[in-house]
Amino acid sequence: xxxxxxxxGSVPLFAQLIEQIKQAVLNDKIMANDPLPSIRQLxxxxxxxxxxxxxxxxxxxxxxxIQTKGYRGTFIHPNAKxxxxxxxxxxxxxxxxxxxxxxxxxxxxxxEIRIAFSDVMNNRIS
Amino acid sequence: xxxxxxxxGSVPLFAQLIEQIKQAVLNDKIMANDPLPSIRQLxxxxxxxxxxxxxxxxxxxxxxxIQTKGYRGTFIHPNAKxxxxxxxxxxxxxxxxxxxxxxxxxxxxxxEIRIAFSDVMNNRIS
DNA sequence: TATTGTACCATTTGATGTAAGGGTACAATA
DNA sequence: TATTGTACCCTTACATCAAATGGTACAATA
Numbered sequence: 001x002x003x004x005x006x007x008x009g010s011v012p013l014f015a016q017l018i019e020q021i022k023q024a025v026l027n028d029k030i031m032a033n034d035p036l037p038s039i040r041q042l043x044x045x046x047x048x049x050x051x052x053x054x055x056x057x058x059x060x061x062x063x064x065x066i067q068t069k070g071y072r073g074t075f076i077h078p079n080a081k082x083x084x085x086x087x088x089x090x091x092x093x094x095x096x097x098x099x100x101x102x103x104x105x106x107x108x109x110x111x112e113i114r115i116a117f118s119d120v121m122n123n124r125i126s
Numbered sequence: 127x128x129x130x131x132x133x134x135g136s137v138p139l140f141a142q143l144i145e146q147i148k149q150a151v152l153n154d155k156i157m158a159n160d161p162l163p164s165i166r167q168l169x170x171x172x173x174x175x176x177x178x179x180x181x182x183x184x185x186x187x188x189x190x191x192i193q194t195k196g197y198r199g200t201f202i203h204p205n206a207k208x209x210x211x212x213x214x215x216x217x218x219x220x221x222x223x224x225x226x227x228x229x230x231x232x233x234x235x236x237x238e239i240r241i242a243f244s245d246v247m248n249n250r251i252s
Numbered sequence: 253t254a255t256t257g258t259a260c261c262a263t264t265t266g267a268t269g270t271a272a273g274g275g276t277a278c279a280a281t282a
Numbered sequence: 283t284a285t286t287g288t289a290c291c292c293t294t295a296c297a298t299c300a301a302a303t304g305g306t307a308c309a310a311t312a
Binding site for chain 3: 012013014048050052055070071072118122
């Protein structure tokens with residue numbers, strides 16, 4: 001399994017890592033229950049910071065593409081292949097787009113939407 | 127009708143202006159069809175920029191609290207009293223909160239929500 | 253001709269959030 | 283004792299956006 005990180009590009013490093021691991025799963029280059037390099041190891045190999053790799057792993061685990069077993073290491077999730085094809089991001093986009101579309105059609109300005117969004121995200125609701 | 131603007135406070139100037147005009151309507155200090163000072167006049171009186179007052183008027187007209195009649199000036203909307211009590215912002219907060227709550231419960235990180243939000247607002251949807 | 257709301261062009265200031273990196277420390281284990 | 287994932291602390295660089303301001307110009311009109 002080869003991972004190539006483009007430092008120059010605009011795509012965040014952790015996002016590149018996630019994308020490539022998902023692709024490797026989809027292309028059967030890594031199979032369910034296969035072990036993955038440790039965070040520190042992979043960070044060292046790719047010349048990335050530990051935190052960057054840890055972030056990618058954290059998100060991959062949330063999406064059940066990988067499975068961390070504490071001190072025993074990290075492994076490909078049994079359902080990795082199915083879960084790798086689920087584009088959580090697309091679902092988020094769709095839901096948000098629907099809500100924002102409704103607001104815009106009611107005449108709410110983008111500026112007002114942004115402020116309200118910020119309030120919600122920061123739990124500053126009345 | 128007296129309007130007092132607090133330059134020091136954190137509440138945006140245009141927002142203070144909107145709030146005070148709505149309050150004046152709700153308290154019967156200005157009645158339906160009453161004329162309002164022109165944008166330039168009010169900006170001069172309150173020592174604000176024309177654009178700041180124009181912004182407040184634009185939003186007040188959208189909410190049908192006031193009515194602009196081009197060169198003839200600006201007047202209080204016939205339905206001003208009812209419309210002044212409608213808190214559009216609260217509606218926006220509620221709708222956005224509902225959507226974001228759903229996403230969060232699905233495990234989507236705030237960071238991902240913010241990025242998706244930004245994409246939607248800037249029409250960067252695939 | 254002066255005034256009305258409005259529509260552009262632009263700028264500065266401040267706040268906020270992401271991405272990435274750096275450091276330290278922890279419990280659980282082989 | 284070295285390694286595992288993880289959880290904190292913090293900093294830097296960069297991007298985006300709100301808010302406010304400034305200037306110029308327009309058609310419609312009294």
